[in-house]
Amino acid sequence: MRTRAAVSAALASAGILIAGWQSGVHVADTGSSAASTAAGTTGTTGSSGATGSSGTSGSSGSGSTGAGSSAAGGTAGASAKAGGTYDGSVVQTRFGSVQVRITVQGGKITDVTALQLTDAERKSVQISNRAAPLLRNEVLQAQSADVQTISGATVTSDAYLSSLQAALDAANL
Amino acid sequence: MNTQLLTTRPEVRRSSRGAANPFRGQHRRRLLRADLLAVLFWASLAGAISLWLADGGAAGFSTPAGSFTALGIVAGLAGMDLVLLMLLLAARIPVIDRTVGHDRALEFHRKLGKPALYLLLAHGVLIAIGYGMAEGLDPVSEGVALWVLVPDMWLAYISMLLFIAVVVTSLVAVRRRFPYEFWYAIHLLTYAAVLTSLPHQFSVGSLFAEGTWQRWYWLALCIATGAALVYYRIAQPLIATFRHQLTVKRVVGVAPGVVSIEMSGLRLDQLTGSGGRFFIWRFLAPGLWWHPHPFSLSAEPVRFDAAGQGTLRITVRNLGRGSARLAALKPGTKVAIEGPYGLFSTAARSRNHVVMVGAGIGITPIRALLESTPFQPGNATVILRGHSESELYLGEEILELCRQRGATLFHLTGPRPAGVRTWLPEHSARAGHRLSSFDPRLAEADVYVCGPGAWARNVLEDARAAGVRDDQLHYERFDW
Ligand SMILES: Cc1cc2nc3c(=O)[nH]c(=O)nc-3n(C[C@H](O)[C@H](O)[C@H](O)COP(=O)(O)OP(=O)(O)OC[C@H]3O[C@@H](n4cnc5c(N)ncnc54)[C@H](O)[C@@H]3O)c2cc1C
Numbered sequence: 001m002r003t004r005a006a007v008s009a010a011l012a013s014a015g016i017l018i019a020g021w022q023s024g025v026h027v028a029d030t031g032s033s034a035a036s037t038a039a040g041t042t043g044t045t046g047s048s049g050a051t052g053s054s055g056t057s058g059s060s061g062s063g064s065t066g067a068g069s070s071a072a073g074g075t076a077g078a079s080a081k082a083g084g085t086y087d088g089s090v091v092q093t094r095f096g097s098v099q100v101r102i103t104v105q106g107g108k109i110t111d112v113t114a115l116q117l118t119d120a121e122r123k124s125v126q127i128s129n130r131a132a133p134l135l136r137n138e139v140l141q142a143q144s145a146d147v148q149t150i151s152g153a154t155v156t157s158d159a160y161l162s163s164l165q166a167a168l169d170a171a172n173l
Numbered sequence: 174m175n176t177q178l179l180t181t182r183p184e185v186r187r188s189s190r191g192a193a194n195p196f197r198g199q200h201r202r203r204l205l206r207a208d209l210l211a212v213l214f215w216a217s218l219a220g221a222i223s224l225w226l227a228d229g230g231a232a233g234f235s236t237p238a239g240s241f242t243a244l245g246i247v248a249g250l251a252g253m254d255l256v257l258l259m260l261l262l263a264a265r266i267p268v269i270d271r272t273v274g275h276d277r278a279l280e281f282h283r284k285l286g287k288p289a290l291y292l293l294l295a296h297g298v299l300i301a302i303g304y305g306m307a308e309g310l311d312p313v314s315e316g317v318a319l320w321v322l323v324p325d326m327w328l329a330y331i332s333m334l335l336f337i338a339v340v341v342t343s344l345v346a347v348r349r350r351f352p353y354e355f356w357y358a359i360h361l362l363t364y365a366a367v368l369t370s371l372p373h374q375f376s377v378g379s380l381f382a383e384g385t386w387q388r389w390y391w392l393a394l395c396i397a398t399g400a401a402l403v404y405y406r407i408a409q410p411l412i413a414t415f416r417h418q419l420t421v422k423r424v425v426g427v428a429p430g431v432v433s434i435e436m437s438g439l440r441l442d443q444l445t446g447s448g449g450r451f452f453i454w455r456f457l458a459p460g461l462w463w464h465p466h467p468f469s470l471s472a473e474p475v476r477f478d479a480a481g482q483g484t485l486r487i488t489v490r491n492l493g494r495g496s497a498r499l500a501a502l503k504p505g506t507k508v509a510i511e512g513p514y515g516l517f518s519t520a521a522r523s524r525n526h527v528v529m530v531g532a533g534i535g536i537t538p539i540r541a542l543l544e545s546t547p548f549q550p551g552n553a554t555v556i557l558r559g560h561s562e563s564e565l566y567l568g569e570e571i572l573e574l575c576r577q578r579g580a581t582l583f584h585l586t587g588p589r590p591a592g593v594r595t596w597l598p599e600h601s602a603r604a605g606h607r608l609s610s611f612d613p614r615l616a617e618a619d620v621y622v623c624g625p626g627a628w629a630r631n632v633l634e635d636a637r638a639a640g641v642r643d644d645q646l647h648y649e650r651f652d653w
Contacts, residue, residue, distance in 0.1 A: 002204070002207075002208060004208055005207070005208035005211040005212060006211075008208065008211075008212045009211055009212045009214070009215035009216070010215070012212050012215065012216045012219070013215045013216055013218070013219035014219075016216055016219040016220055016223050017219050017222060017223055017226065019223065019227075020219075020222065020223025020224070020225075020226035020227040021223075021226045021227075021231060023226075023227040024225075024226040024227045024228060024229045024230060024231055024232075025229070025231075092308065094304045094307050094308055095379065127379055127382050130382075130383070130384065149324070153382065153383075154323070154324050154325075154376050154377065155323070155377070158322075
């Protein structure tokens with residue numbers, strides 16, 4: 001390569017990298033406040049981690065269930081009619097853990113809230129924030145976990161839906 | 174046999190040394206374009222990594238697992254960027270061809286193959302380690318989990334296998350063992366490899382999630398590359414084939430095993446080869462139509478009438494299975510073309526003075542160049558090299574052209590000396606001749622060289638030793 005080309009290429013590349021890095025630092029700063037602390041649960045990998053569903057009504061504090069309160073599934077049948085809240089399992093993904101809680105009234109899902117969403121990197125937070133409302137709407141419409149994953153957020157969606165399924169199981173829906 | 178100066182040198186007034194150089198502007202612009210392309214190349218790599226930096230990717234290095242993942246992401250971005258650049262280099266984009274030439278573009282394309290593959294392999298391995306560490310899995314289990322559990326990942330694994338297959342079959346050693354068509358067919362798998370790698374880039378990685386500008390940049394890059402390939406490699410050749418309607422007019426024997434194929438067609442004024450450029454020809458006859466051959470024009474297109482009806486010509490040496498059958502082509506055979514390509518033409522000129530050196534079948538583009546490239550009488554030297562007089566293909570025509578245009582012509586025939594690296598016949602080499610012996614103004618000339626690889630390298634070396642700079646040297650390779 002000629003010197004002129006080499007120098008210009010080096011300068012241009014350095015400029016682009018520095019610009020990228022600068023905006024990256026900026027992004028990381030604003031992003032870190034959004035990243036909540038993940039609950040230290042030890043779910044298993046992938047979508048099979050439906051271990052600790054809690055059938056009791058929502059006494060557990062947000063995000064702190066830690067899959068530990070797997071106390072009872074026995075009362076589920078009755079409580080589904082009565083209504084209440086049910087926490088899904090904590091599903092571990094490479095981007096963080098996911099857990100959802102459903103509110104049931106008269107055998108219908110009336111609300112879905114996310115107790116934890118993938119948050120490992122700032123981008124995960126962004127994806128989660130976009131995917132969660134979409135997933136919530138679809139679930140409320142379908143009244144089941146049988147909904148499409150959100151493209152670009154497949155990992156979050158899959159984890160969300162498996163946690164949801166566990167909650168539905170717990171609610172005996 | 175001998176070294177022969179043919180009496181073509183006309184009595185001319187020497188143009189003074191400081192005469193205006195009409196090629197200076199064109200040459201400057203070409204060098205500038207070359208530099209720009211180099212800058213764009215590096216900028217695109219820096220850009221790919223910047224996509225990740227701007228996403229706060231550097232923060233990933235805070236943990237060991239994150240570091241592996243981060244390195245894996247960077248390797249993947251750089252690798253994919255190289256793959257896209259390779260596709261662009263092979264897309265026969267006119268500006269690249271006019272700047273560095275088709276052969277140099279492909280040479281560079283080939284050089285990028287291994288680095289691209291290594292980056293993609295590193296991407297897979299590093300990500301498996303990084304993700305695995307984050308989830309407490311060993312890389313192999315993580316690799317399996319990724320394959321089984323994550324949508325689109327199985328496609329990415331297939332893509333990786335295809336990339337490995339393509340690069341391995343492109344290695345020179347492997348390539349020699351198989352026919353050209355086999356290598357070509359495997360090479361088409363590149364497109365499958367790229368396509369199967371795309372879904373996971375957009376669905377699994379968070380960098381290109383919906384709503385990010387990174388996603389748009391990457392999509393635009395992929396789409397632009399695909400569009401360039403479709404247009405320049407498929408649409409443009411089809412358009413040229415239909416527009417010019419070339420058909421074989423006659424096939425004329427030139428020497429044992431060498432024929433000239435004359436073709437007639439329409440609007441040949443628009444199909445200027447500008448001397449020494451080549452097309453990729455497909456003769457649409459049974460058993461031949463699927464076999465594309467690069468051949469240089471051996472004569473500029475000649476126009477007969479206002480409609481652009483005219484003829485052009487290639488001269489072909491029987492070198493293998495396909496080209497042997499071309500001698501038996503029937504008049505009326507339709508011809509599909511891709512091109513013109515190459516920089517063995519006036520577009521590469523940088524000086525007033527020009528020296529053209531051809532050997533064997535490499536003489537044919539020299540013939541076309543001599544016909545059309547501008548020079549004042551006395552400002553051109555042509556050197557033809559062959560074992561015997563009969564191997565100086567088109568020698569008569571070239572002698573006539575040299576007479577008409579005022580170029581000096583040398584015939585160099587005879588075997589080369591044993592054990593000496595030279596492009597000259599034995600007696601010339603012994604007499605101590607060099608390239609500069611044939612043209613005293615060599616150092617200020619454009620030097621065009623076409624002939625067998627080893628021979629051409631010796632000519633180029635000789636020229637460099639005489640002070641010819643690289644940007645004055647123009648070399649067409651008949652093997653890619
Ligand atoms: C830019 C250029 C200009 C050329 N100009 C002329 C010319 O003016 N006159 C002339 O006689 N020959 C020319 N050739 C060489 C000519 O193209 C080959 O000799 C011919 O294609 C061989 O075909 P084949 O089927 O007879 O040989 P094969 O037995 O198929 O192969 C012989 C050799 O040619 C190579 N080859 C075959 N097809 C191609 C292809 N499509 N692209 C690249 N390499 C291929 C093979 O790898 C092998 O090394 C030129 C080559 C190039 C690259």
